Amino acid sequence: MAARAFQRLPSAPAGRILALRLVAIVLSLFIIAGVLALSGHSPVTLADLVLRSTLGSRFGLEDLALFMCPLLLTGAAVTVCGTIGLWNIGAEGQFYAGAIAATGAALGLHGPAIVLLPVMTIAGILGGMAWITVPTLARAYAGVNEIITTLLLNFIASLLTYYLTTGPWRDRISGAQVSTQRLPVAIPEMWGIVHWGFPVAIVIVIGLALVLxxxxxxxxxxxxxxxxEAARYAxxxxxxxIISVMLLSGGLAGLAGMFEVAGTVHRLQGGMANNFGYLGIVVAVLARGSCLNVIPAALLMALILDSGIVMQTQQLSASVVLAITGLILFMIAIGDELAHYRPVAGTAPKGKAS
Amino acid sequence: MNKQSAPPGVAPGTPPVLQLRGIGKFFPGVIANKDVDLDVWPGEIHALLGENGAGKSTLMNVVTGIYQPEEGEIILDGYGQAFTAPQEAIRAGIGMVHQHFKLVQAFTVAENIHLGWDEAPRIASPAVMEARTREISERFGFPVRPDARVCDLSAGEQQRVEILRVLARRARLLIMDEPTAVLTPEETGELFRALKAFRAQGNAVIIISHKLDEVMEISDRVSILRGGRKVGTFNTADCNPSMLAATMVGRDIVRRNMRARPEGAAPVAPDPVMQLRHVSVRDDRGVETLRDVSLDLHGGEILGIAGVAGNGQRELTHVLTGLMARTSGEILLDGSLVDRADPALFVQAGVGHIPEDRLRSALAPSLSVTTNMALREYPYPPIGTHGLYDAQAAGVLARDIAELAQVSIPDFAMPIRNLSGGNQQRLVARREIRIASRVLVAAYPARGLDIGAIATMLGYLTDLRDQGVAVVFISEDLEDLLNVSDRIGVMFHGRLMSVIDAEAADMATIGLLMGGRDAAGTQAGATQ
Incomplete structure (x- = not known):
């Protein structure tokens, strides 16, 4: 058998990728069920519980929407940056910067919500932009790798948030730990606990797809x-x-921070970014460079996150939940790769092979 | 030719270092070498001369074990050999120094010399390796600094490291591909002195070159390849540059006069549309890649640019299209000075550009055919209005271009890299012709096309000329150049040697100019 039976194509059709991803998800669910069964949990009971507390109930759906909202924006931030061939690994930091700026505006200014909310929105966007400004200029004018610079600024933003929430902005009213006081205004709710940031995020993602x-x-x-090189030629x-795309990317992540602080958490808290910035990278990779795909990718990611929390209530440790998340994403990656392979027509006589 | 007896100076009975007998090497659709016989004797410097694509590099890749020949045999010191890998050729004493050096930039000279060498000491401290390197360097007479990093060295110094790498592995046959292309005249002199010393020890050198003066100066014998076959081997003492040039390029040229204008064609415009005045360009390393070039482009005229590839054609193309900034000199568009190199400015002025490497510089391979066809016209209606991008209008444009280019495309949404190279070239050519209202700069537009498609491509150029566009046609094919050009300029070492009237041009003159000599036979270029 000299001839290879499979051939790798440079591009894979979207339908094939989708089909193989579904196979990958189902397969990983079976693996998870097997492992859970071996460790003494009942996979059926767990599955039932997870389904009821996510897709199967109104509260579950509301939770999903709240998880999706920041993921949509950070996923879009990474995707839009990826369109020009750059990786924004710093959505986490820009998320914090946006949250900090919005909180600063809410705590420092006084006024009715109708005035304060737009100001906070703008502050959040500008905060995110400001956080990516140095990596942007370094990339555009000195060719400094944006992956490193955006990543490192994440830690600074995170620590800055801890400093503010335990220092100058700490809650002096109710004494909550590592937190500011409750913000005077909030994004209005549209459906249960889901605030208007969610539909706005969906509209932004669709709008970005159209702009691109x-x-x-x-x-x-x-x-x-x-x-x-072709761009220069043209x-x-x-x-x-590059500058405009990176600033837009930072602004989107900053807006995600503003929505989170003004719509969901209502306070600036240490650690509140909850890895949404890093998960935005996962969402962008799942979306394969298309803005519209960010919506289902964010939904999948939200589903995984939400299920993880449900499972943690059932005495499954956080590390097990993390391992499950990793397994699903790993299987999807394998599915994506396999989608590139095609059997070579006319080779491998069937009688011999089987 | 191919005499079996040893030349004078070699003891009778001594076999040649290298004998090739009937070497044939074929690639799909291409005969790279066929029936090549070659003898290289101890104590000789043997020059291999030929145009681009004559089969010199393929032949040397066969000798060094990179390729395996389909026909013929390789005989070393009288014994038949078959190399299945480059390492075997190195062990047999054949070493090659490539035109593009294969050194590790971040390593020191000593580390590079010892890299992948089975005689390197097992415990190799920097001090040991540097001492060994110093000893090797003195033994062979190529001075290097063992502790210097390769990235800090000049091209000439890097070449010395490459040569030492080969000599340290006991090479008796040294093959050098265009060794002087990157050297200054002083460095060339040093190299030649060292090569003569190497020869004096009874070793042999094969030197690939297209510079006639160097061939005359350094070689004992010269073999000329043309179209993959050997034309002959001559004693250099019996040769002169014009005879070598004529033999090198002198295939039967079919002169089809495409210079004649049809009825109603635009005449040659009296005022130039673009002018270069004493334009020079330096690359990052400070080497002058374009030297003091002055030329006028007139509408309704085709200016052919001949020359061996790598003599400044790329830089000239980029200066003419705004992709590269000049170091000195002036560029005038319609008589007014262009003060910055901005491709957008040139596009707006109606300058089209078919670049040499279309996939790398003129196309976005992963994007759709439609997206790529819109690259030149997306800012203008009907595709670009009010800052929008009308995908539907772009689709119409792509279909128009494909139809004119006679390329059938099953799906305009598929990535353009799925098309063949020839089809990509036709599409790029048609796209550029659409916007070339004043000037078209076409670099090797016929490369990768079959004969019929080449004729079509040349027809595009003459059509543009008849519409009053100034065409710059860069090619290595003299036949094509002579058939369509009104004037022909020859580039050598970044210099535009001379611009001659195509009607009066003869092959010998162009061959001499390509080899760095002007028509009167005096040397120009490198030494000035």
Whole structure:
């Protein structure tokens, strides 16, 4: 058997990827069920519980929407940056910066919600942008790798949040630990505990998809990401486009922080980013560079997160939940890779092979 | 030719270091070498001369074990050999120094010399390796600094490290591919002195070159390849540059005069649309890649640029299209000075550009055919209005271009890299011709096309000329150049040697200019 029976294609059709991902998810669920059964849990009871407390009940759906909201925005932040070929690993830090800026505006200014909320929104976006400014300029003018710079700023933002919530902005009213006081205003709720940030995030993601596919700017970004040399050849100012895309990316992550602080948590808390920035990278990878795909990818990620919390209430440790998350994503990655392979037509005589 | 007896100076009965007998090497659809016989004797410097694509590199890759020949045999010191890997050729005493050095930039000279060498000491401290390197360097007469990092060395010094790497492994046959392309005249002199010393010890050198003067200066004998076959081997003393040039390029040229204008074609415009005045370009290492080039482009005229690839054609193309900033000199578009290198400015002025490496510089391989076809016209209606991008209008444009280019595309949404190289080239050419209202700069537009497609491509160029566009046609194919160009300029070492009238041009003159000599036979270029 000299001829190979399979051939790797450079691009895989979307339908195949989707099908193989479903297979991967189902397979990993079976593996998880097997392991849980061996360790003395009843997979059926657990599955029933998880389904009822996520997709199967109104409260579950509300929780899902709240998880999805920041993931949509951080996922979009990473995706839009990836379109021009750059990796924003710093959505976590920009999320904090946006949350800090919005909190600062809410605590420092006084006024009715109708005035304060737009100010907080703008502050959140600007905070995220400010946090990515140095990596942006370093990338555009000095060619400094943005992966490193954006990543390192995450730790600074996180520690800054701890400092503010235990120091100058600590809660002096109710004495909550590592937290500011409750913000005077909140994003209004539209459906149970789901606030208006959720539909806005969906609209933003759809809007971004349209901007990338239907504007000159989006076209230039796509060319710049696919082949910077061709972009230069076409007279596209690649440096300016890099700056605008990275600032937009930071702004989106900052907005996610503002929504979280003003819509869901209502306080600035240490550790409140909850890895949403890093999970945005996972969402973007699952979305494979398409903004519209960010919506189902964020849903899947929210589902995994939510199920994990439910399982933790059933005496499964946080590490087991993390391992389950990793297994599902790992299987999906394998499925994506396998989607590239095609059996070579005409080879491998069937009689011999089987 | 191919005499079996040893040349004078070699003891009778001594076999050649290397004998090739009827070497044939084929790639799908291409005969790279066929029936090549070659003898290289101890104590000789043997030059291998030929145009691009004549089969020199393939032949040397066969000798060094990178390729295995389909036909013929390789005989070393009288014994038949078959190399299945480059390491075997090195063990047999054949060493090659490539044009593009294969050194580890971050390592020191001593580390590079010892890299992958089975004689390197097992415990190799920097001090030991540097001492060994110093000893090797003195033994062979190539001075190097053992503790210097390769990235800090000049091209000439890096080449010395490459040569030492080969010599340290006891090479008796040294093969050098275009060794002087990256050297200054002083470094060239040093290299030649060292090669002569190497020869004096009874070793042999094969030197691949297209510079006639160097071949005349350094070699004892010269073999000329053309179209994959050997034309002949000559004693250098019996040769002169013009005879070598004529033999090198002198295949039967079919002159099809495409220079004649049809009725109603635009005449040559009296005022130039673009002018270069004393334009020079330096690369990152400070080497002058374009030297003092002055030329005028007139509408309704095709200016052919001949020359061996790598003599400044890329830089000229990039300066003419705004992709590269000049170091000195002036560029005028319609008589007004262009003060910055901005491709967008040139596109707006109606300058089209078919680049040499289309997949790398003119296309985004992973994006759709439609997206790629819109690359030049997306800012303008109907595709770009009010800052939007109309995908539907782009689709219409892509279909138009594909139809004109006679490329059938099953799915315009598929990535353009799925198309063949020839089809990509046709699409790029058509896309650029659409926007080339004033100037078209076409670098090797016929590369990768079959004969019929080449004729079509040349037809595109003459059509543009008839519409009054100034065409710059860069090619290594003299036949194509002579058939369509009105004037032909020859590039050598970044210099535009001379611009001659194509009608009066003869092959010998162009061959001499390509080899760095002007028509009167005096040397120009490198030594000035």
């Amino acid at each position: 596919s239907r504007t000159r700017w989006g076209y230039e970004i796509r060319i710049g990401g696919a082949n910077p 007279g596209i100012p690649v440096r300016l486009r």
